Amino acid sequence: MRIPCPYCGERDRREFTVLGDADPVRPNGMDADAGAMFEYVYPRTNAAGPAREFWYHGSGCHAWLVVERDTRTHAINKVISARQAALSREQGGA
Template sequence: MMQIPCPFCGARNESEFSFGGPVKPPRPEPEAVSDADWTAWLTQVPNPLGPVQEQWWHVRGCGTWLTIWRDTRSHDIVEGPGDGN
C-alpha cells in the first residue's frame, strides 16, 4: 500500500484516502477551441507513464484535499505537500 503524506496527519495509508483523479488543465472556453478539442477535454483522462499530478481526499482523516505527484510506474510519491508542491 502507498503511504500518502498528509500535511496535517503525517504519512497515512492509502486506504484512508479517496482518489480524486489527475489534475486537469484549466477548462477552455468552448467557443475558443474546435469541437474535437472540446470533446477531448471533456471525455479523455490522461494516463501518462511516469510522474502524474493527482488529487486525493483524506476522507477517513482530516478531510483535506491533497495534490501530490505520483509515479505511475512504481506508485512512489515523488513530491508531496510541503515539498515544493
C-alpha cells in the same frame, strides 16, 4: 502505499480517495465553447510514469490534496494541498 498528508502526517492509502488527473484547467466562464469543454472533460493520456492527481483525505482531515507520484512504482515525489496548488497555478507556477 503511504501518503504524507501535509496536515496529518504519513497515512495509509486506504484513508484516501483518488479523483484523477490534477493537470487539466477548466475553461473560464459560462461562455466557454463546446470544444474547450470537451477537451477539459474527456481526453486523458493515462501514460505510465509521473502523474499529478487529486486525492481526498476522507478518513482524516477531509482535505483535497495534489499528489505527484510515479504510476509505475507508486513512489510519491510531492504532496501539497489542492488550495496551495491552485494558488501556485494562478501565480504562474505549475
